[in-house]
Amino acid sequence: xxxxxxxxxxSAAHRLYNPELSDEQxxxxxxxxxxxxxxxxxxxLEVTVAGVPDITTGYxxxxxxxxxxxxxxxxxxxxxxxxxxxxxxxxxIIPTVENLAIVFWRILEDKLPSGKLYKxxxxxxxxxxxxxxxxxxxxxxxSNK
Amino acid sequence: xxxxxxxxxxSAAHRLYNPELSDEQxxxxxxxxxxxxxxxxxxxLEVTVAGVPDITTGYxxxxxxxxxxxxxxxxxxxxxxxxxxxxxxxxxIIPTVENLAIVFWRILEDKLPSGKLYKxxxxxxxxxxxxxxxxxxxxxxxSNK
Amino acid sequence: xxxxxxxxxxSAAHRLYNPELSDEQxxxxxxxxxxxxxxxxxxxLEVTVAGVPDITTGYxxxxxxxxxxxxxxxxxxxxxxxxxxxxxxxxxIIPTVENLAIVFWRILEDKLPSGKLYKxxxxxxxxxxxxxxxxxxxxxxxSNK
Amino acid sequence: xxxxxxxxxxSAAHRLYNPELSDEQxxxxxxxxxxxxxxxxxxxLEVTVAGVPDITTGYxxxxxxxxxxxxxxxxxxxxxxxxxxxxxxxxxIIPTVENLAIVFWRILEDKLPSGKLYKxxxxxxxxxxxxxxxxxxxxxxxSNK
Amino acid sequence: xxxxxxxxxxSAAHRLYNPELSDEQxxxxxxxxxxxxxxxxxxxLEVTVAGVPDITTGYxxxxxxxxxxxxxxxxxxxxxxxxxxxxxxxxxIIPTVENLAIVFWRILEDKLPSGKLYKxxxxxxxxxxxxxxxxxxxxxxxSNK
Amino acid sequence: xxxxxxxxxxSAAHRLYNPELSDEQxxxxxxxxxxxxxxxxxxxLEVTVAGVPDITTGYxxxxxxxxxxxxxxxxxxxxxxxxxxxxxxxxxIIPTVENLAIVFWRILEDKLPSGKLYKxxxxxxxxxxxxxxxxxxxxxxxSNK
Numbered sequence: 001x002x003x004x005x006x007x008x009x010x011s012a013a014h015r016l017y018n019p020e021l022s023d024e025q026x027x028x029x030x031x032x033x034x035x036x037x038x039x040x041x042x043x044x045l046e047v048t049v050a051g052v053p054d055i056t057t058g059y060x061x062x063x064x065x066x067x068x069x070x071x072x073x074x075x076x077x078x079x080x081x082x083x084x085x086x087x088x089x090x091x092x093i094i095p096t097v098e099n100l101a102i103v104f105w106r107i108l109e110d111k112l113p114s115g116k117l118y119k120x121x122x123x124x125x126x127x128x129x130x131x132x133x134x135x136x137x138x139x140x141x142x143s144n145k
Numbered sequence: 146x147x148x149x150x151x152x153x154x155x156s157a158a159h160r161l162y163n164p165e166l167s168d169e170q171x172x173x174x175x176x177x178x179x180x181x182x183x184x185x186x187x188x189x190l191e192v193t194v195a196g197v198p199d200i201t202t203g204y205x206x207x208x209x210x211x212x213x214x215x216x217x218x219x220x221x222x223x224x225x226x227x228x229x230x231x232x233x234x235x236x237x238i239i240p241t242v243e244n245l246a247i248v249f250w251r252i253l254e255d256k257l258p259s260g261k262l263y264k265x266x267x268x269x270x271x272x273x274x275x276x277x278x279x280x281x282x283x284x285x286x287x288s289n290k
Numbered sequence: 291x292x293x294x295x296x297x298x299x300x301s302a303a304h305r306l307y308n309p310e311l312s313d314e315q316x317x318x319x320x321x322x323x324x325x326x327x328x329x330x331x332x333x334x335l336e337v338t339v340a341g342v343p344d345i346t347t348g349y350x351x352x353x354x355x356x357x358x359x360x361x362x363x364x365x366x367x368x369x370x371x372x373x374x375x376x377x378x379x380x381x382x383i384i385p386t387v388e389n390l391a392i393v394f395w396r397i398l399e400d401k402l403p404s405g406k407l408y409k410x411x412x413x414x415x416x417x418x419x420x421x422x423x424x425x426x427x428x429x430x431x432x433s434n435k
Numbered sequence: 436x437x438x439x440x441x442x443x444x445x446s447a448a449h450r451l452y453n454p455e456l457s458d459e460q461x462x463x464x465x466x467x468x469x470x471x472x473x474x475x476x477x478x479x480l481e482v483t484v485a486g487v488p489d490i491t492t493g494y495x496x497x498x499x500x501x502x503x504x505x506x507x508x509x510x511x512x513x514x515x516x517x518x519x520x521x522x523x524x525x526x527x528i529i530p531t532v533e534n535l536a537i538v539f540w541r542i543l544e545d546k547l548p549s550g551k552l553y554k555x556x557x558x559x560x561x562x563x564x565x566x567x568x569x570x571x572x573x574x575x576x577x578s579n580k
Numbered sequence: 581x582x583x584x585x586x587x588x589x590x591s592a593a594h595r596l597y598n599p600e601l602s603d604e605q606x607x608x609x610x611x612x613x614x615x616x617x618x619x620x621x622x623x624x625l626e627v628t629v630a631g632v633p634d635i636t637t638g639y640x641x642x643x644x645x646x647x648x649x650x651x652x653x654x655x656x657x658x659x660x661x662x663x664x665x666x667x668x669x670x671x672x673i674i675p676t677v678e679n680l681a682i683v684f685w686r687i688l689e690d691k692l693p694s695g696k697l698y699k700x701x702x703x704x705x706x707x708x709x710x711x712x713x714x715x716x717x718x719x720x721x722x723s724n725k
Numbered sequence: 726x727x728x729x730x731x732x733x734x735x736s737a738a739h740r741l742y743n744p745e746l747s748d749e750q751x752x753x754x755x756x757x758x759x760x761x762x763x764x765x766x767x768x769x770l771e772v773t774v775a776g777v778p779d780i781t782t783g784y785x786x787x788x789x790x791x792x793x794x795x796x797x798x799x800x801x802x803x804x805x806x807x808x809x810x811x812x813x814x815x816x817x818i819i820p821t822v823e824n825l826a827i828v829f830w831r832i833l834e835d836k837l838p839s840g841k842l843y844k845x846x847x848x849x850x851x852x853x854x855x856x857x858x859x860x861x862x863x864x865x866x867x868s869n870k
Contacts, residue, residue, distance in 0.1 A: 001568070001570055001572075002533050002536065002537075002565055002566070002567050002572070003565065003566040003567070004532075004533065004563075004564075004565050005563070005564050005565070005566070006562065006563060007561065007562040007563070007564075008562070009270070011184050011185060011186050011270065012184050012185055013158035013182065013183045013184050013185040013227070014185070016638070018636060018637065018638075020636075021636070029636075029637055029642075030637075031644060032224070032225035033225060035225050035226055035227065035231065037158065037183070037226075037227030037229075037230045037231060038158045038182070038183065038185070038227055039156050039157050039158050039185055039224075039225040039226055039227065040156060040157055040158040040159070040183070040184055040185005040186055040187075041156050041185055041186065041187050042185075042186050042187045042270050042271075048566075052572055052573075053531065053533040053534060053537075053572065053574070055573065055575045056453060056455075056456070056464075056575075057453065057464055057465075057529070057531070058451070058528075058529035058530075058531035058533055058534045058574070059531055059533065060533055060565075062464075063563050064466060079177070079184075080177035080178060080180050080184040081180055081182075081184055082158070082180065082182030082183055082184065084182075085182045086180065086182060093638075094637070094638035095638075096633065096637070096638035096639055097584075098582050098584070098633040098638055098639065098640055099633060099638045101582065102582075102633075125154070125156065125187050126187075126587065127586065127587040127588070128584075128585070128586060128587070128643050129584075129585050129587075130582055130583065130584050130585070130640075131582070131583040131585070131628075132582050132583070133581075135581055137582070137632060137633065138635065139633070139638070140635045140636075146858070146860055146862075147823050147826065147827075147855055147856070147857050147862070148855065148856040148857070149822075149823065149853075149854075149855050150853070150854050150855070150856070151852065151853060152851065152852040152853070152854075153852070161348070163346060163347065165346075166346070174346075174347055174352075175347075176354060193856075197862060198821065198823040198824060198827075198862065198864070200863065200865045201743060201745075201746070201754075201865075202743065202754055202755075202819070202821070203741070203743075203818075203819035203820075203821035203823055203824045203864070204821055204823065205823055205855075207754075208853050209756060238348075239347070239348035240348075241343065241347070241348035241349055242294075243292050243294065243343040243348055243349065243350055244343060244348045246292065247292075247343075271297065272296065272297040272298070273294075273295070273296060273297070273353050274294075274295050274297075275292055275293065275294050275295070275350075276292070276293040276295070276338075277292050277293070278291070280291055282291075282292070282342055282343065283342075283345065284343070284348070285345045285346075299560070301474050301475060301476050301560065302474050302475055303448035303472065303473045303474050303475040303517070304475070306783070308781060308782065308783075310781075311781070319781075319782055319787075320782075321789060322514070322515035323515060325515050325516055325517065325521065327448065327473070327516075327517030327519075327520045327521060328448045328472070328473065328475070328517050329446050329447050329448050329475055329514075329515040329516055329517065330446060330447055330448040330449070330473070330474055330475005330476055330477075331446050331475055331476070331477050332475075332476050332477045332560050332561075369467070369474075370467035370468060370470050370474040371470055371472075371474055372448070372470065372472030372473055372474065374472075375471075375472045376470065376472060383783075384782070384783035385783075386778065386782070386783035386784055387729075388727050388729065388778040388783055388784065388785055389778060389783045391727065392727075392778075415444070415446065415477050416477075416732065417731065417732040417733070418729075418730070418731060418732070418788050419729075419730050419732075420727055420728065420729050420730070420785075421727070421728040421730070421773075422727050422728070423726075425726055427726075427727070427777055427778065428777075428780065429778070429783070430780045430781075436713075436715055436717075437678050437681065437682075437710055437711070437712050437717070438710065438711040438712070439677075439678070439708075439709075439710050440708070440709050440710070440711070441707065441708060442706065442707040442708070442709075443707070483711075487717055487718075488676065488678040488679060488682075488717065488719070490718065490720045491598060491600075491601070491609075491720075492598065492609055492610075492674070492676070493596070493598075493673075493674035493675075493676035493678055493679045493719070494676055494678065495678055495710075497609075498708050499611060589850070591764050591765060591766050591850065592764050592765055593738035593762065593763045593764050593765040593807070594765070612804070612805035613805060615805050615806055615807065615811065617738065617763070617806075617807030617809075617810045617811060618738045618762070618763065618765070618807055619736050619737050619738050619765055619804075619805040619806055619807065620736060620737055620738040620739070620763070620764055620765005620766055620767075621736050621765055621766070621767050622765075622766050622767045622850050622851075659757070659764075660757035660758060660760050660764040661760055661762075661764055662738070662760065662762030662763055662764065664762075665762045666760065666762060705734070705736065705767050706767075
């Protein structure tokens with residue numbers, strides 16, 4: 001197996017907030033990330049696919065096709081958006097970098113032209129990032145958000 | 146003269162929007178940067194001070210003091226904020242990277258412990274940035290925003 | 291005046307070679323950069339435009355339009371090319387980073403939608419780069435290349 | 436076990452092309468990477484060795500010796516070269532980043548002064564890279580290239 | 581499981597030297613890293629915690645709390661220090677990047693507010709780094725240093 | 726004129742300390758940079774040369790020769806050293822990044838194979854750097870250090 005990665009970026013706003021908690025609780029837990037109007041980041045998304053190089057092409061996956069998939073399924077929907085309001089597949093979900101990675105995984109899992117989704121790495125800043133390998137994980141969707 | 150620079154970061158949301166224009170005009174001019182709820186960036190701010198090294202210290206400016214100035218006067222007020230709503234000194238101003246640089250200059254100009262403000266460089270992303278050297282420039286403040 | 295910069299990348303092959311010199315002279319001057327079949331780089335091109343922010347938009351130049359100009363006039367013509375063979379506007383020119391910067395300037399100089407071309411910065415690697423501000427400079431075009 | 440990594444760079448040209456396919460097929464599969472004269476990259480190679488620190492030195496491997504190994508066995512042979520024409524150990528192989536990683540592994544596997552080869556990571560650009568852990572993988576060598 | 585990482589930096593001096601070896605042996609093994617008065621680096625420390633996102637917060641671990649832990653337990657004690665002389669928990673240990681990673685692991689292992697310590701990655705430079713996953717490893721402490 | 730830059734790195738320890746001041750004064754001025762045994766950095770040095778491209782070569786300066794000059798005159802003397810003790814040309818000078826830049830300028834000024842020294846840029850960290858263009862500046866040399 002080889003592990004091939006494509007890196008893309010998007011710029012978005014978000015607010016960390018749990019509607020079932022009081023304002024005081026939200027403030028205590030999420031601190032400056034709880035700012036009412038939100039704040040934002042230049043996110044970096046790295047998607048890794050595992051596979052064996054095709055004998056004819058030497059490719060595990062055509063990275064141009066992987067990039068197109070990422071642009072069509074994720075980037076166009078989150079870039080220059082507010083993640084709490086503008087993105088259908090994030091409705092009611094607290095947009096932590098953990099939850100974003102899990103949701104992105106579910107979107108990409110079955111859509112790869114070749115190879116198998118192996119890892120999603122998501123940077124909120126150069127100093128804070130998450131890696132997810134697709135283990136079953138629960139996310140709560142809040143209704144009144 | 147030597148030119149000493151301190152680099153700091155902040156994460157903020159913003160929306161590019163001129164309240165005197167129609168929605169269609171705003172959309173045509175600002176495109177995806179006009180998203181209603183905003184989007185966001187990890188901004189990088191580089192502030193350059195010009196001066197001669199002090200004979201006793203070998204410093205043009207103590208960078209720890211310059212950093213404290215930047216944190217107190219700018220970063221604490223814009224980090225994890227929405228620039229259109231949360232920042233007093235940006236009220237009514239279209240928060241383009243150009244306008245931000247000019248406003249930051251006006252704030253810092255007279256507050257340096259030593260040396261003279263020479264340049265403000267502000268990155269919105271790794272691929273888009275501005276440099277400003279303090280020439281007199283007009284910014285419009287819109288009232289009904 | 292403010293100075294606004296857009297950064298784009300391209301990947302290209304090149305060979306440094308002067309057809310009026312002997313093989314020994316080329317080898318002595320250009321060393322490993324003279325490799326017959328060429329070698330290559332991920333070039334980074336930063337183009338800086340000077341101007342005053344428009345009162346209505348807060349923009350010196352719309353960076354989306356500057357990026358489109360760079361893509362249409364330069365990147366599409368040099369990306370994934372061999373600079374000695376595939377690029378009309380480089381025919382007969384030794385493709386040093388110096389000469390590339392001068393040629394790119396001549397292409398962009400009169401085509402800006404707003405603002406004025408101020409600087410071209412071109413990185414061959416992270417460790418070697420050039421800056422050019424448009425002063426009149428001679429480049430030789432070799433005929434039998 | 437600890438995992439120690441050395442990072443080195445090389446600049447090379449390559450062309451993606453399968454001589455058993457038609458020009459149309461090559462164009463369809465490899466697109467702009469199929470450019471006749473090639474294009475190029477600043478490749479980054481990260482080689483990871485696994486082992487336990489020596490009690491006397493605190494080293495898993497002396498990184499100066501690992502670097503010398505990488506320079507002698509790989510970098511001097513690929514840096515400032517055209518990978519399709521100039522490199523003995525790549526003759527007849529489609530120089531995708533996948534195939535390069537596999538070939539580099541085979542070269543390094545038995546030559547380490549201490550520790551055990553664990554991973555090869557190879558960046559073609561900041562946005563595209565591969566990781567290989569040495570699992571047996573087939574590469575095709577084409578004769579008439 | 582998700583893997584959350586916080587990245588912090590510190591600047592320190594060190595000298596690689598084994599007091600039980602002769603000067604000639606130290607010179608032969610550690611070469612320029614054996615310079616009597618030491619040399620220094622801007623170290624980058626990445627600490628990765630594994631866990632499942634909390635349903636209420638969407639966090640595996642609050643990165644602000646992880647950062648505070650790293651600052652209080654490690655950074656404040658090693659930043660702007662000479663690692664051979666100034667740090668209690670490094671006394672008598674050869675300060676290779678391998679040994680530093682192991683010592684940092686032992687300090688952090690039981691102090692996490694949530695999640696489980698998964699990996700420590702430590703860069704001495706951009707080109708040399710180590711990863712450690714906590715397997716039992718022996719380090720020698722030299723008495724007469 | 727074109728401006729050509731070469732970037733090199735070195736790792737060194739230093740201590741900021743003025744021997745004519747009391748310990749309390751040194752502590753007050755230099756704070757954590759005054760640590761008795763020193764601390765260290767991975768310095769990045771960028772040297773810029775101004776000139777016109779040679780018609781025969783397309784080079785302002787052969788960057789391989791500029792790099793060799795930097796290695797021979799500066800890097801070999803400061804890399805993996807303690808700047809307060811090990812470097813002849815820094816004896817008695819407070820090794821602030823300002824003073825280092827000025828001393829490096831004096832060393833390089835008359836030794837360029839072609840072009841003219843234009844700028845020295847020196848990074849102590851990614852967040853703190855200085856630029857110097859060679860204006861006459863006084864540095865004090867302390868005798869009893």
